Amino acid sequence: MRVDVVFTPDEAGAAPTGVVVDVIRATSTICQALDAGYVRVFCTAAVEEARALREELGDGVLGGERNAVRIPGFDLGNSPREYVEPAGNTLLLSTTNGTRAVVAAAQRCDRVLVGSLLNLNAVVDAARDAGEDVVVVCAGVRGTLALDDAFVAGRIVELLGWERTDAAEAAARLVTTWGGAEEAFRASKSGRNLLENAPELEADIPFCARESVLDVVPRFVSMHETAAQIAL
């Protein structure tokens, strides 16, 4: 069995099982929300899509951020700490990089799992149980590599213990160059964006850096127009 990593959604790389990672903060938020009791999450890239979907469904909590800050008129931001208690059954989450990565993975994988450090062991076990090759699809930042996602990809590679592509080997090697996840996250573009644009959300970084505290494996269910539906 082999594990591959793509550091940006545009890169070539396909496998039967895909694990999407946008650890700061979309996939951490999705894991936290579904663990807390939300039944499903719709990821949309555009803000207006999230609003239109709530109109259509007649229900749903609007969550999301632009430049790390809550979108005006939305119920919640994109901080996983806002999702430890459910505020409804359906979460409509507007997130640019995360949605793009989920859609990219759905186009090239038979099954798509949502990964973060919060559910690390659970998602690795699910990927292993699927019994087929894995590609970790990192969301990155605007089409470029993000060190926080690369770190999580490396942890997944380490735990799977399978044959590695060069990219997977690179991810695993990167992990060894840091003292831990929080150090990597703070150094990453995603972490620096968060600290610059919303310093009051600094606690999100250690929150997202905790390993295997949630036993959930969110899965891509289907596309709903341009929204990716995710559930347990």
Add this chain to the structure above:
Amino acid sequence: MRVDVVFTPDEAGAAPTGVVVDVIRATSTICQALDAGYVRVFCTAAVEEARALREELGDGVLGGERNAVRIPGFDLGNSPREYVEPAGNTLLLSTTNGTRAVVAAAQRCDRVLVGSLLNLNAVVDAARDAGEDVVVVCAGVRGTLALDDAFVAGRIVELLGWERTDAAEAAARLVTTWGGAEEAFRASKSGRNLLENAPELEADIPFCARESVLDVVPRFVSMHETAAQIAL
């Protein structure tokens, strides 16, 4: 001044100065050939393009490989050790990943330099002297990250000493996880392909792993149909 790295030619990433790296072996061969006395190199992706170009030019040495082995009917392979003496003025080099990377860089950079370990100091000095932001464009293998190119990108990042994007930081960190270039090259997909398909060319690996032994800076001149012309 800032330095960025793209590990595959498809990734987003643009800067005024591009440095293309396909260290095993296209860009090492180009540096060696121009240092030896070839006046210009045309890089083509398809074998037939190289043949057609020689027909058109009425002159030229045909070089290149498929799966590490010399193309049937070609004068030379893609081993830089075949280019320490010139066999003509013009080299027509057929190389899939390297050509793709040069063309990708030419589309998004004002100037494109050809980098390898052989000309490391020279190309870094030229990039610095250009006085503008740099992106290192790694050729990779079939659209995926290759550890050998990532290693060279990291060395360029280290020597420039500029502000780093996340990808540039990742490349520099990867360098620190190896005992040296040869170790990285042997572990890489490109190195393993070479050793598997043409074990008699093993000496190419230590040859390409030598740092700053050539004082040349090959530059992309222009496209000639689908061929990229490179000269000093």
